[in-house]
Amino acid sequence: MVEKDQDLTKYVGERIRKYRLRRKLSQRDMGKLLGIPYQRYQKYEVGEIRLPAEMLLKIGQVLDVSLDTLMYDENFPDEAIKYVRKVRKLRERQFNAAKLIHMIIFFGTMCRLNKTKLNKLLFYADFLHYKEHGKPISNVPYVKLPHGPAPESYNAILGILEGTGHIEITEVVLNKGKGVIEEQITAVRPFDQKLFDEKELEILRKVALHLGGKTGAELSELAHNEPFWEEHGLGKPIDYELAKKLKVEL
Template identity: 35%
Template sequence: MKAFRPDSAKLRELILYICNRCDLMPSWGRTKLAKLLYFSDFRHYRKHGRPITCAIYVCAPQGPIPDGFHDRLKELTKGGDLVEIKREIGDYSELRPTAVRPANLKDFAPEEISTVEWVINEYAGLTATELSEISHREPGWMLANPGERIPYEAALISKERPTEEELDFLRKQLALEAR
């Protein structure tokens, strides 16, 4: 298992970037932000072999969350880069993280921003509950116990059953290796 060094500056800027892109959506809050960060890092790992922020994600009841996520939001708020607007929705209270400044993207590769944009386009229209349900079907979340780290390698585990053609190919490969 390869260990990546978390890049707290990139995580901070990615939080601001996603907030700038999503904070005007009807359904927006901390849970949704955490899921979009997770899907961005894990999709990028699956496609490019390296996550964007290298953040450590842990298994939480609502799904994967960056380790220290709430502390990171407090730091951004204390630094004046983020505000959290409280909104009442029925008997539920939503904290909407809202960026005060644009994200600094100088340390991001174009393919990293492309991955984040894909994730936003794919998932941002869903509710936090829907995103949590999707994240609960992720192999990494299913394999980890509450509070445990979710390894990036879990992004490589297929969620789909292999086709007969794929199984035949694998059987042939195994037979060749057995010779």
């Protein structure tokens, strides 16, 4: 059993190395994007330590590659089957990373964005879809922050997308005298509408049309006026069931 585990660990490391090199990322880049010391990432890649299922999911998101593509080839070892099943079960409980990525790309293509504005557009797209159709688009968890709702760990998500060339984040001086700087987000890769069904696309278009012209401050005020807003403490998750109480209608 020990030998089989070692074979699997080495196999997984070789696969992620292959796709890391295709993305022209260094091991230091991977450590930074994953939020871990690059020395630990090195150990994953050379097969010195076994890669946790949760970390494999993150690596797939960073490398923009599906689990099947990342793991399967003609030399796929039998022992890897149980490991892949474990990762798939974990993935089923998580948000749809591909949809979230392309929601960000969609709004980055359709609207002038900063982080505050993007977070609110994502929130309203997911929650309005839940209100109308009983499920969110991305299923990403949202939390209450001072400027309104935002996807959990949104800074890490945006950092990964910038590092993998999905978006660009640039600093723009709005008021040089007062030192006001805004981080603007622009889509780099094209939007893949095949990931979404017609109901999801309709919500995305409506949110962009009716809310995309507002500023981040205006959208924050809109979110703060939602009836459930005062019920939540800072940093607390916002249950999707509360979408039924949304005031905003498109």
